[in-house]
Structure formats: structure tokens, C-alpha cells
Amino acid sequence: MSFVTFEFALLLASVLTLLALVRSTLGRKLILLAASCFFYAYWDWRFLGLLATVTVVDYYVSKFLFATQSARTRRWLLVISLVTNLGFLGFFKYFGFFVDSLNALLVPLGWHLGTLSIILPIGISFYTFETLSYVIDIYRGDARPARSMLDYAIFITFFPRLVAGPIMRPHQFLPQLEHGIQLNWANLAGGAQLFVRGAFKKMVVADNMAIMADQVYAAPHLFSSGTVWLGVLAYSIQILFDFSGYTDMALGVGRMLGFHLPQNFNMPYTAQSITEFWQRWHMSLSSWLRDYVYIAFGGNRRGQFRTYVNLMATMLLGGLWHGASWNFVVWGGLQGAFLALERGFYGGRPTNGPWKSPLTWAKATAVFVLVTVTWVFFRSPSFDATGVVLRKLFFVDPAGLVWPYTWALLAVPLVVLGGFVTRTFALGLPAHATRSSYAVPLIITEALLVCFLSPLNVSPFIYFQF
């Protein structure tokens, strides 16, 4: 069930009504859990069993982990959790990729392993990282287990962020749940404002950009170099607004239900370095990778060379997390290589300069172009298509169709330069913008623009496939 459907509106309205009618904490929690299960089952009810298994295993593992003092038992309990979570993730997400890759090596030798068609359970990458962080935090002594199985089940299945994050840590969510579900007008209005802004980002900006990006990536050989550049830039804008639009909607729904979810984006295309980009892009994933992969590998404590290796390995895994394909591996590898290069170049010095300097604008533009070019690996349907797009980008080929897509010509400079100007002059919404006298017209305007400017065919959220 997507956020931008009538069914979801009905579900949200029903949940809010029921929560308003039921006063008991237990009743409200049960309503949340039931709604989350229904939301998930609407895609494919069969995977509810998988979700339930992971929930039960991790709840009891963490309970025993917290109770026992024996290092050996604790290690074994951690292994059980890791094997369960990563086993499911590995099987559903990577088994096909592994077999296909192996077949590519074996077929020339006359062997073939056969293929198995496996459906990817939606949201598995997101909730697996949440269950892992829960168990690892308790193993490290950084967190306490949830008070009850019900609380833990709600933490894992909480429907606003179940399928595409933000990836939450137990300490960010469980205390809010223990504090009780807070329904009030301020949360409802604030949440609605966030939701409509997210819908605008997704349905107006991202979906209009998708029209161009889809055409160019489907047949890059048909278009001239200039058009391919515009298509690639359009995808940069699409992926940001698609995912941050989804996140705003998730945050909005969470807020309406009385929960504060963490921000996932902070103007990433104004980053002055790839390091800063990752501090601003999909922040819940990058902080997760930092805390549970990079630091677990040793971080920067084992010398310069090992730091580079750790950065590379973390980003390779990050790439693979996005999808089981060599394109994502290369994309992750490139990000890791850029991070390592920056580490070598800057050392411990800050990468950021003052925004009023033209050099900063040049640096931020260069980082934006670099990020945009690496998205080519992320978006291309195959390595062949990647090759064609890169050839068109870097070896000027005026032959081909010229398509100066108006929306992309408007959106790319507006988003990028708008971000630069915002940071240069430290612009922000005035404090009174959240007051209802300003917020209500803003919500109505954004809703009108969604109705007027969104293309009729809404494309699926990009991050739902991960």
C-alpha cells in the first residue's frame, strides 16, 4: 500500500479515529500493531510470517542477552540473531544474484546451477537493519530490551517507516512508545503539513523528473549528449525528491500518530565533499553503516591504510544493501573510493569552506556533478546501458534526439542553486511559518499544486525496491 493511494488515506483515517476513540495504552498499541500488519499484508500477506519470525527470535534473543552475564552465551545469542536476520536477507535478496553470478563463471565450463525465482519481501533491508541494531545495541550494553513483545513488534512493524525507513534505533523509538501515544491537534496539523510537502516533492517534482529519466535511461543511444546530460541530472533530482518526499510523508504520518521520526536528508546536493554528502544523504543508513560496519571493522583506529580499506568495504556493503546487482557494487565502490581519496587529501582537516566564497560554490558544484555521474551506475538497467550513458556524457555526441524537457530545465537549477543560496544566506522558514494562519494556506497551496502539476501516472517509490 503506497502512501499516495486512496486505500492508505482510508487506513490512516481509520487508525486515527480508532486511536482517538480508544483511551487505554494497550488498546492503542494493539491498534497500531494491527494497522501495521494490515499495511504490510496488503502487499503480500505471506511475508508477515517472516516478519513475525524475526520479531520473535530477536525479542527473545535480546531478552536472554540482557539477562545473562556469560560472555560465551552472549556471543552465541548474538550469532543466532545475526544468522537469522542476515540469513533471511541473504536468501531473499542475494541468493538469485549469487547464483546468477556463479552461473556466469560456470557456464563457459559447461555447468549451470539452474535458477530460482525469489520474491523480495518489501522492506526487508530496512527492518533487518533495525533488528540488527536492536540486538547489537543490547549486546554492546548500549540499550535495554523493549518492555514487552508488543512494544518490540510495534518498533519493527511501525507502518509509516516499515518499507523504506528512516532506519530507527531502539533508543529513538521505544522511549516514545513507552511514554504513550500522544494524539493532539498540534501533531495532527504538523504531520499533515509534512505529509503534503512530501506528496508535493514526490508527485510533482520526482514524478515529473521520472518522465525524462525513464526515457533517457531506457534508450540512451537515441538521445544527443546534451539530452542525456539533462536526463542524468533529472534522475539526480528525482531520486532526492522521491526518497526525501517519501521520508517527509513517513515523518508526517508518524507525527500525526504522535511519534517523532528522525530526518533522513539535509540538503545533500549542497555538500562540499563526498564525506559531507554522506552526512546529509539517507542519514539513517549512513549513520547505521558508520556505527555497525565501519566502526566494527576498526574505523580509523588502525592506521591510514586500514581506514581506506574500511571506508571502501563499508561503502561496498552499502552499495550491495541497495540491491543485488554489480551496478550497485560499482556504485558503492566508487563512493568508497571517493571517501578514501578525500580522507587522504584532507587528512583530519575540515572539508567545508565558508559559503560566501566562490570556491565553495565551485566545490559544491563539482561534488553535485560527481554524485550525479555516479548515480548512472545506480540507475542504469544494465552495464551495457551504463556504458552508453557514460559515452554520451563524456564523448560529446550531437547525433540523436534533442529533448529539452521543460520540467528538468526548471528543476535542476532551482534545486541546486536554490540549495546553494539557502546555505550562503542561511535562509530558513521564519518561526511563525508553522502557525496555523500561515500553515493552512501553505498546505492548501501545496495540495492544489499536487492536484494540478503531478503527472497522472505516479511512479513507484524508488526505495521500495530495496
Next chain:
Amino acid sequence: MVRDPRVFHDRNRRIVRDVARAGALMLLVLAGLEVLLRTCMYSPGITYVVDAELGKVPGAGTVVVWGTEGHGVTHYVANGEIATPYSDGASVVVLGDSHTEAFQVDDNQKFVSIAEQLLRQRGLKMDLHNLGASGATLADYAYIAPFVHRRYDPTLVVVQIEQSDFGDEGFDQRRVNHFILQNNALQLVHIPLLDSGPTAGRWLRRSLALVNYGYFRYEQIHTRQASSDARGEHSIDAHSARPDQTPGIASLELQALRDAYAGVPVIVLVLPEVPKISNHQIVREDRDYVALVQTVLGVANWSVLDPANGFRDLAAQGRLPRGFANTLPGEGHLNTNGHAVVGASLAARIESMTR
């Protein structure tokens, strides 16, 4: 406990002030949107008049701003007639559907205007009358023939058609003009149209671009839903005897048109749907189009204008005849490139027929 009346009074004042501020801000935003829509996207509703002979057409003086596909401003100089650069010379009537009407481009970029200008440059004083109307069918062209003869007394008639003209629309019994197939012959039916008068909704649509555009979006969604439902129905009903699937029906329709314009030379402009992008390639040939041209040639001693070669030359230069900067390339209506090709071909053909 006694409530302090000043607190109560202050709170009420604050509420009133907030509501007033929100209302004023909303009005300001709506006014801005209205101006933006009128100039860039979509004009308020077209003022239609029910003409005794032409049917329901945009009235003289109507201006249409169209920005949802391409961008164009269209002016009507008479009921149902779009402005062209000149209004003197030998009369030529151009009939056609939305490709001739061409809201997507400005008046002087429509192929009718381009042809008229080119003819002037070559010393031929011709007055082309653009009677293009969205959704018009061969039944409409056949019905208005007496009116066209009487009002314009044309030396030449141009009829623009394309493959979709031979669908089931011409047989839709809800349309003002439609054909009925009886005993392997076509009968033209006309339902007299009554002016249903103004309603509050129509008045709002004609006054505010915001309301009109909102209605247009609603219709788009509704049509999309209806067509996806209908696709399902058609797949069940695929083998039923629908008139448009009867062999030879295109010839019968063309014969009806030939009879209606019997006394005047006719150029039939057949618009191809190619070149277009299909399956990640540019498709340049279309067998159905070639068959249609052959059918038209077989029906009457008409001059058939086929701009397919001009379109293919365009594609070789990296430009497609259809599609705009704000829509998918190669799809939809003719763009300025397409109009230029068609306009030049039409001028050349008119010149060769009149000299």
C-alpha cells in the same frame, strides 16, 4: 472561578486575526496561481456557441492558452475558425481534427498558417480558413459540407485525416454527427444540438482558469479510468461486429466525404504516426499508414498529401514531428517541426494544383 473577560476577548481577537490572515494569504496565493495559469498553462473555459450549421464551436473572439502539451495561444476570428495571417485571396478551407486546430502551437506556427505564408511568398494570394476542431470525425466533415460551400465558396478543400479517424468515434451514436452502417451503406445522422444555457459550473469555468483547469484534470483522471475499464471490456468483446472493424468501412466513410465535396478539388492530408519511439527504437515505417494512403487513393481521384518522407528527414536530423519540450518525444500532437514540414508540403501541393 471567574474568567477574566480580557483574556477571553484577547483570545477571540487572536483567532479572528489568524483566520483573516490565513484567508488573505490564501486569496493572494490563489490570485497568483490564477495569473500563472492564464499566462502559462490554461485559459478559462472556451466560450462555445451553438452554430446552426457547424454545431458547437468556439465563438468568434475566443482566445485559448494551452500549456499542458507544448505551449500555444490560439485566436478565433469567426465561429469555429482559427486566425491565419491573411484574410484575402482565393478561398481554401482546411478541415481537420486537433492536429489542424493545433492548440499546442501559436497561430502563426500552425501548418495552415505556414502554408498560407509560403504561398504568399511565392506570389499566390490564397486565403486559408482553418476549421480544425478537436475530436472532429469524417461524419462532421461530411455534415458541414453544404455550409462550407455556402459560406466560404472554396476553390479547394483540404481534409486532414489520420489512422485514428477510422476508429469507432465516427459511429458513436451520442455524437452530434455520426454514421450508421445499414445494408453495407453508410447513413449520416445529425442530432440537432440545443444550447443548454449557462450553469453556475460553466460560468465559473469560463471566469476562472483555476476552476477550468481543475475540471480538466478531473476529466483527465476520469477518462483515464474509463479507458482502462473499457480496455477490459473491449478485450472481451474483441470479436463482435463493431462498425470500425468491418472490412471496407474506411472506403465507405471516404466515399461519403467524396460525395459531400463532389464539386470541388480536394487534397487529403494523411498524417502518419511515425517516426515515433517504440521499444527503445525510432520506428520510421508503418504498414497501416501505407495501407490507409492506398485506401484513400483508391476511393476518389483526390490529391493525397503524404508528409512521411519529410518526417523521416526530420528524424534523421534528431528531431521528431510529434512531442514537445513538456511531453514525451514522438508522442501526441504535431510540434513546430511537424507543422513546418506539413505546412511546406501543403503549400507545395496547393501551388502545383493551382498554377
